[in-house]
Amino acid sequence: MEEKEIMNQKAVSRALTRLAHEIIERNEGVESVVLVGIKTRGIYLAERLASRIDEIEEQQVSVGELDITPYRDDQKKRNGDPKIIGSSLPVAIEGKTVVLVDDVLYTGRTIRAAMDALMDIGRPERIQLAVLIDRGHRELPIRPDYIGKNVPTSRQEKISVQLSEVDQTDRVVILTKSES
Template sequence: MSARTVLQEADITRALTRIAHEILESNRGADGLVLLGIPTRGVTLADRLGAIVSGIAQTEIPVGSLDITLFRDDLSRHPTRAPKRTEIPEDGIDGRTVVLVDDVLFSGRSIRAALDAIQSVGRPSVVRLAILVDRGHRELPIRPDFVGKNIPSARTERVNVRLRELDGADEVTIES
């Protein structure tokens, strides 16, 4: 398999900074904002985005995680991984603007599962979606609100996101 690098560390940082500004603009500030990362890499990206948004807005933005394992519609076809912890910020999500954060948007099935999972923990006023990489090939009518980079890819290719906190380096590659 050959892999080509499509985003490097500086590209990822630039994309997250742009997304942070777009989130604040869309929300008209930081009031009522909560970021929830989808494990595994979405949680790391949400933490990074939270730090950037907090720095820009000069106020602490609550960040948590939302495990979707038990809400997936493909549990019978794929081996399941152990569920991660769902960590909702102390003030909850009811009536708040929740931004779901994930690394790659492909079929949309993970996001559909996340929307179901959110209903089990609260009722936000608005749910938005921030994605580092949108690779297309949607199977469900799901569209991100904030995108780091659109990377057209073939269905047979694999998009790999590596983050320094988990993988020792920041990069996005495509394997054919």
């Protein structure tokens, strides 16, 4: 696999700072905002956004985590309702603006699963979507509200978001199969 770095540590940091400002501006503050990261890397991005928002607004934003595994449509169907395991929301989401946070938006299926999971937990006033990378190729009518970087890709390419909490570095690379 060949890899090409498209965002280094500084670019990732700048994108998150810009996303934090956009979330504050669009919601006229963060009084009713809850950030919910989609496991795994979305959680770390949500925590970083909350930290940036706190620095800017001097107001803490609640951060939750969502495990959408039981809601994925590419998993075998199970009997009964999905169990929400590995998800934790620190506050009730009724009447709140929930900002779903994920690393890469691709087909939209992960986000659809996340919205299903959220609705089983409660009924937010609105749901917004923040992604570090939007790579296109949507299969569902889902559009992010906040985008760190648009990266047009082919379906043969893969985007790898690497975060220090998991990968010991912050960067985004495109992986392509080398022709041999």
